[in-house]
Amino acid sequence: MIELKHLKKQYENALPLKDVSVTINDGDVISVIGPSGTGKSTLIRCINLLERPTDGQIFLDGEEITAYGYDVRRARRKMGMVFQSFNLFGHLTVIENVMLAPMDLLEKSRQEAYDRGMELLRRVGVADKALNYPDELSGGQKQRVAIARTLAMDPEIILLDEPTSALDPTMVAEVQAVIRDLARSGKTMMIVTHEMNFARAISNRVFYMDQGGIYEDGTPEQIFDHPQKELTRRFIKKLKILELSIDSRDYDFIGAGAEIDRYCLQNDMSPKDKYRVRLVIEELVQQILLPRMEHPQIRVIVEYSTQEKTTAVTAAYGGERFDPRDTDNHLSLVTLKGASGEINYQYDAESDQANRIEIRVKAS
Amino acid sequence: MKGNNFLKKTFALGIALLLVLPVCLSFKASAGSSEKSDGVYENVDELAGKRIGVMTGTIHDRLVEKRLPTAQIVYFNTIADMLDALKAGKIDAMIRPQSGALFISYEEKSITWLDEHLTDADVSFAFPKTEDGAALCQSFSAYIRTLRESGELETLRGKWFGEDESVKTMIDISALPATNGTLRLAATGTQMPFNYVRDNAIVGFEIELAAHFCEMNGYALQIDQMNFDGVLASVQAEKCDFACACLAITEERKESVDFSESHFAESVVFVVLKNTAGQKDSFLDNVRASFEKTFIRENRWKLFLEGIGTTMLITVLSILFGTLLGFAVYMLCRNGNPVANALTRFFVWFVQGMPVVVLLMILYYIIFAKSSIDGTAVAVIGFTLVFGAAMFAMLRAGVGAVDKGQTEAAYALGYGNTRTFFRVILPQAIPHFLPSYKGQITSLIKATAVVGYIAVQDLTKMGDIVRGRTYEAFFPLIAVAVIYFLLAAILNFLVGRIELNVDPKRRKKENILKGVELHD
Numbered sequence: 001m002i003e004l005k006h007l008k009k010q011y012e013n014a015l016p017l018k019d020v021s022v023t024i025n026d027g028d029v030i031s032v033i034g035p036s037g038t039g040k041s042t043l044i045r046c047i048n049l050l051e052r053p054t055d056g057q058i059f060l061d062g063e064e065i066t067a068y069g070y071d072v073r074r075a076r077r078k079m080g081m082v083f084q085s086f087n088l089f090g091h092l093t094v095i096e097n098v099m100l101a102p103m104d105l106l107e108k109s110r111q112e113a114y115d116r117g118m119e120l121l122r123r124v125g126v127a128d129k130a131l132n133y134p135d136e137l138s139g140g141q142k143q144r145v146a147i148a149r150t151l152a153m154d155p156e157i158i159l160l161d162e163p164t165s166a167l168d169p170t171m172v173a174e175v176q177a178v179i180r181d182l183a184r185s186g187k188t189m190m191i192v193t194h195e196m197n198f199a200r201a202i203s204n205r206v207f208y209m210d211q212g213g214i215y216e217d218g219t220p221e222q223i224f225d226h227p228q229k230e231l232t233r234r235f236i237k238k239l240k241i242l243e244l245s246i247d248s249r250d251y252d253f254i255g256a257g258a259e260i261d262r263y264c265l266q267n268d269m270s271p272k273d274k275y276r277v278r279l280v281i282e283e284l285v286q287q288i289l290l291p292r293m294e295h296p297q298i299r300v301i302v303e304y305s306t307q308e309k310t311t312a313v314t315a316a317y318g319g320e321r322f323d324p325r326d327t328d329n330h331l332s333l334v335t336l337k338g339a340s341g342e343i344n345y346q347y348d349a350e351s352d353q354a355n356r357i358e359i360r361v362k363a364s
Numbered sequence: 365m366k367g368n369n370f371l372k373k374t375f376a377l378g379i380a381l382l383l384v385l386p387v388c389l390s391f392k393a394s395a396g397s398s399e400k401s402d403g404v405y406e407n408v409d410e411l412a413g414k415r416i417g418v419m420t421g422t423i424h425d426r427l428v429e430k431r432l433p434t435a436q437i438v439y440f441n442t443i444a445d446m447l448d449a450l451k452a453g454k455i456d457a458m459i460r461p462q463s464g465a466l467f468i469s470y471e472e473k474s475i476t477w478l479d480e481h482l483t484d485a486d487v488s489f490a491f492p493k494t495e496d497g498a499a500l501c502q503s504f505s506a507y508i509r510t511l512r513e514s515g516e517l518e519t520l521r522g523k524w525f526g527e528d529e530s531v532k533t534m535i536d537i538s539a540l541p542a543t544n545g546t547l548r549l550a551a552t553g554t555q556m557p558f559n560y561v562r563d564n565a566i567v568g569f570e571i572e573l574a575a576h577f578c579e580m581n582g583y584a585l586q587i588d589q590m591n592f593d594g595v596l597a598s599v600q601a602e603k604c605d606f607a608c609a610c611l612a613i614t615e616e617r618k619e620s621v622d623f624s625e626s627h628f629a630e631s632v633v634f635v636v637l638k639n640t641a642g643q644k645d646s647f648l649d650n651v652r653a654s655f656e657k658t659f660i661r662e663n664r665w666k667l668f669l670e671g672i673g674t675t676m677l678i679t680v681l682s683i684l685f686g687t688l689l690g691f692a693v694y695m696l697c698r699n700g701n702p703v704a705n706a707l708t709r710f711f712v713w714f715v716q717g718m719p720v721v722v723l724l725m726i727l728y729y730i731i732f733a734k735s736s737i738d739g740t741a742v743a744v745i746g747f748t749l750v751f752g753a754a755m756f757a758m759l760r761a762g763v764g765a766v767d768k769g770q771t772e773a774a775y776a777l778g779y780g781n782t783r784t785f786f787r788v789i790l791p792q793a794i795p796h797f798l799p800s801y802k803g804q805i806t807s808l809i810k811a812t813a814v815v816g817y818i819a820v821q822d823l824t825k826m827g828d829i830v831r832g833r834t835y836e837a838f839f840p841l842i843a844v845a846v847i848y849f850l851l852a853a854i855l856n857f858l859v860g861r862i863e864l865n866v867d868p869k870r871r872k873k874e875n876i877l878k879g880v881e882l883h884d
Binding site for chain 1: 769770775777778780795879881
């Protein structure tokens with residue numbers, strides 16, 4: 001069991017971990033997901049103290065490993081680590097890579113280390129490469145050897161830092177298969193990954209990391225199907241967001257149009273989708289909302305899910321209760337409805353921008 | 365294909381010509397130079413505006429300036445070099461004491477000297493300006509006066525200045541009993557007839573004077589041979605009790621050393637090439653004669669062997685100690701200890717910032733001036749520092765070339781800092797820096813050629829000593845060059861053997877799993 005208490009990691013010009021407190025139970029298989037630069041790798045590297053936390057404590061089986069004078073090597077022997085860039089020892093053959101640490105650190109005999117090493121290499125399917133040097137292997141084979149090397153120390157916990165990110169797409173599957181097999185064996189594991197389906201398939205717990213910490217922690221079902229928090233949702237659905245603010249009747253609507261075009265282009269939307277998004281915004285804002293307002297305060301948010309290839313346009317605006325569907329501009333309303341699917345309208349008197357309309361743009 | 369072959373042949377021929385040409389030319393220069401009509405002078409005034417060779421550290425440059433203000437002065441460190449320059453036409457005349465000129469003319473028939481004397485100077489022994497030095501100087505002066513009064517000085521002079529070497533016998537220096545201690549004498553060993561090497565022992569007019577003095581006063585005599593410009597420095601640093609190098613007494617020198625009663629009055633002359641039609645020897649005859657003179661006569665090959673021994677001793681010890689030093693210092697600096705790093709930076713800067721010869725002279729004449737440590741040991745210390753600094757830099761670069769992920773992987777497995785270094789990092793760093801290590805060895809063995817400045821007789825110095833007798837440039841120089849090549853090749857071969865053993869990737873497959881039962 002690992003407990004993190006108020007863990008903080010600060011670099012000179014970045015603060016990847018603000019304040020992380022979490023408990024990792026024995027047998028947990030945890031996937032750590034999140035946008036890049038949110039401290040996923042930092043978190044996993046802090047746990048085995050490859051990065052020294054700036055503040056906070058880490059307890060391994062009730063023992064504080066961040067305590068002054070604690071022999072870090074003891075903790076690390078219980079925690080294996082698999083790196084994105086494999087880091088096999090280049091001067092040793094595959095079997096020696098696996099035998100080295102057990103002989104040096106666990107005082108196993110050469111024979112014992114060899115037997116166990118070959119068993120592990122067979123398990124990960126690279127026994128036939130035992131006498132090859134790492135630079136003679138493919139990326140997938142290297143990573144499998146690295147996993148075998150980690151297993152040779154019989155760690156209680158295995159930390160995997162983006163184990164398939166440096167691999168050719170054709171080799172991802174072979175490494176994932178080995179990790180999946182490992183996850184089933186009941187070992188405690190923590191894996192930083194960008195492969196959502198893989199994370200979902202192997203783990204019983206998912207950390208979504210954002211804003212300097214574990215932003216949402218839950219089962220794969222919770223995180224992937226029913227994310228509770230906005231940023232999680234955006235990330236899971238792979239939402240791309242565009243925000244526009246309109247605060248004058250004479251706003252630069254040509255500029256806004258160009259911005260929408262650029263956004264659509266960046267996200268590789270089809271010309272039809274692009275046309276509909278522009279149509280929805282033009283009819284809603286230009287034709288229906290603006291003519292009604294003296295001092296407009298409209299915030300338009302476009303969300304495009306690169307995963308589902310759907311777009312939603314949300315407009316929030318102040319003033320008294322007004323559902324755009326009640327407009328007398330029938331022509332615009334018909335056009336708007338023609339380009340959209342579901343339309344929701346809410347009024348929240350408490351909020352600054354009390355009116356909120358969400359329009360699902362019709363998918364092509 | 366045909367054209368390609370032709371190109372190759374032309375290229376090979378070109379290279380061969382390039383190699384042979386300088387050799388032929390150098391013989392041309394020595395054999396044919398006497399035919400030149402230019403470069404031969406009748407009186408001193410003709411030398412105005414010409415290039416005049418002088419020895420570094422002598423007073424000759426000032427004499428030339430006074431006599432021929434427009435002459436261009438060229439400095440040399442050994443007489444042999446200067447003579448070669450004269451024969452090759454690189455200088456038009458050179459300044460020698462008349463006695464020196466006489467002896468050069470015995471070996472080298474193509475030279476003569478002009479009648480006009482530049483100056484007459486008194487030659488004597490130099491003593492340190494200390495109480496002991498002054499006392500020794502006084503008793504030595506008294507001894508010289510006695511010799512002069514009895515006419516013995518003149519007899520001795522006559523003996524050493526003749527052409528017949530067979531009569532120039534003297535007492536065995538090594539047999540002198542050290543009843544009242546040992547005197548250390550600094551000498552060049554390259555100045556006939558004052559002090560020079562014959563039959564692999566140092567002899568000469570001045571040496572016999574010194575030896576006779578020691579015999580009378582119950583001293584043993586130890587002679588340190590060094591370059592001319594090291595002699596006075598050695599007296600000043602009290603590295604010796606007295607020195608002889610055909611030293612002229614001057615006011616300026618008197619400020620730093622004491623001079624004894626003069627034992628010889630020397631006149632200084634311009635040495636020029638003779639205007640005679642030289643006898644033409646064939647190329648092969650020339651080579652044979654040079655070989656005989658350089659190696660066979662007086663068993664001079666023994667000098668070369670001795671020199672090789674010294675050069676190898678200094679090189680090998682410096683490599684061993686330097687490697688250990690560089691490694692030890694690297695280990696101290698490895699974890700970024702600021703004090704160790706600052707100190708190391710300073711020493712590396714200090715050692716690498718100055719020419720090795722300056723470093724050696726500072727060590728020998730200043731830092732170890734008062735200790736009785738000998739030149740070879742100082743050379744080993746100096747080159748250990750030099751090689752250590754290089755080793756440190758190579759290690760740092762080699763380790764820097766090993767991916768950081770290797771350290772992390774070892775840490776993650778539970779290795780500590782030191783064990784990570786020795787088990788994972790160092791084995792991978794060694795193949796990175798071994799090539800430059802070999803290069804450093806070659807540089808080092810060549811760099812040791814300057815130890816002649818601190819009274820060590822290495823290969824180069826031995827070559828100089830032989831040239832001081834034969835006045836031959838070509839043979840000793842080429843021989844020395846070839847020997848350096850061979851020594852570097854031998855050392856690199858040995859390191860290459862080590863390379864095979866330390867590079868894990870070069871192991872034989874069957875040795876990797878030695879001692880393990882493979883089952884399958």
